Amino acid sequence: MRALAALFGRRARLRWLHLIIGGALLMPYFLVGTVLVGMASGGEQLFSSLSAQLAAFALALPMAAVTGFFPLVRPLSVAAARALCGVPPALLADGPARTRQARVRTAGWYTLHLALGGIVSGSTLALPPFAVAVTVMPFFAGMRDTWLLNGPAVLQKPWILALAPLAGLMMLAALALVAAVAGESLARRAPVLLGPTPEDRLAAVERRAADLAVRNRLARELHDSVGHALSAVTLQAGAARRVLDRDPEFVREALTAIEETTRRTVGELDSVLGLLRQDGEGTAYGPGLDALGGLLALCGAPVAYEREGDPESVEAVVSREAYRIVQEGLSNASRHGGGASPVRLLIAVRERELEIVMENPLGERPAVARPGGGRGLRGIAERAVLLGGRTEAGPYDGVWRLTARLPLTVPRAAGRTEERR
Known part of the structure; x- marks a missing residue:
């Protein structure tokens, strides 16, 4: 048979x-x-x-x-x-x-x-x-x-x-x-x-790498913008609930902050979705360091902001990535510090690099591990590496310190690649 x-x-x-x-x-x-x-x-x-x-x-x-x-x-x-x-x-x-x-x-x-x-x-x-x-x-x-x-x-x-x-x-x-x-x-x-052929395999690997880079970029943007907004809204709503009966003015301010946070996040989400649709509007999406004031005012935690030089004068690509790094750092500080611990933020324009230093007290209890969590620091490191920079994060003298160093001048080819991605 x-x-x-x-x-x-x-x-x-x-x-x-x-x-x-x-x-x-x-x-x-x-x-x-x-x-x-x-x-x-x-x-x-x-x-x-x-x-x-x-x-x-x-x-x-x-x-x-x-x-x-x-x-x-x-x-x-x-x-x-x-x-x-x-x-x-x-x-x-x-x-x-x-x-x-x-x-x-x-x-x-x-x-x-x-x-x-x-x-x-x-x-x-x-x-x-x-x-x-x-x-x-x-x-x-x-x-x-x-x-x-x-x-x-x-x-x-x-x-x-x-x-x-x-x-x-x-x-x-x-x-x-x-x-x-x-x-x-x-x-x-x-x-x-x-x-x-070997050339076909190389082209296929490059296509997969490009697709993976786009997916990682979208994941970072959604994690940093939407995740930060949800963390800030959760903290503000929790604080308002606890003083609802005895401090109506604080509740009113918290609701206003929640409204502003969600409105700003919807705009950022539209930009990310525009990149996902590849409608040609992704080359100038996302806020930069010039929008840092609104972020610090609505982050849900007290922030001591120090600046050296003029951070708003750096290149647009570096400014946007620096904004996202600060956003994720504030989100982590609010989540692990309970929203009441003060955060120290330093943004300094050095001779050849932009330095970002964030410090917040270590929490009294270890943070609760979330399913699928732990991507924030990885995303910060990826942002810095894509621009040719580096990051460090960990406990230091009783506080949690996050340091990011980004080059002030990004090579043109790398800048175009980052803009496309």
Whole structure:
């Protein structure tokens, strides 16, 4: 049963069809080769001469190989190999052949496909009628006199007639075996000739890296803007609830702060969603250090802000990343310090870098670990590294200190990449 499935199963039939398609694709080249052979030989006995047909076949293959160098041949060949040869998609390349190596491989596959397809197609057209005639020859006397079987002189012996049906069936089985072997050979060569080249793999890695960078950027923006807003709103709402009956003025101020925080966060969220939609408005999204006053006023914790130099004069890219770093630092300080601990913030413009230092007292109790939490410090480090800076965070002299150093001047290529991302 396994042998029959290998010869006549669904996969074998699809591969046989794939070879017949290759033979059909070979026909235009073969006809051109036939014309060239006819011109060289004067057209005498062109279609009855086996040597002339083989010469036309030999001329057709180089012409097919030249066609295989066109870039669009590879995606068409890959689609056919996936659908008919049963080759796993992961082993085949995507897109047109761009490099010389990919085009040479594709031309090799295309030539091999058409060569094997031409042989199998020709055999499929010629052999079955002959095999059927041999199979039914003992039962029909008229079949023994046809030109196809070379006259009755050879077919007078009874044992030849007795073996004729078996011979006809063996011819058909041999044809199926040849088609199965040719199809298996093509399937085995497909990953080598149609598989991704080193350049294709590098391009795929770069695409995945770019997609991952965009996802990480969106995750950082959502974490820092929305996460900070939710932390501040939670602290302000909790404080208002505790003094609701005895301090209506504080409750009113807390509700105003909640309103302002949510309004500012909705604007930031629109900018992030615009980047996600790739609507072309992502190059200037997000607040910078010029909006730091509103952030400090509504963060939900007392902040002692010190500045050296003019932080608002730094480049836009550095200013936006610095704002997000301060935002995340304030969110962590409010979350772990309970919202009442004072926070010291220093932003200093040094000779070649922008320094951000944030300090807040360590909490009396360890912060409760949140499922999926702990991404804030990682996001801060990623922001700094993307600009060529560095960060440090940890306990220092009884306080939690976060230090970030960002270059004042970002290389143009890095700046464009950061803007796109």
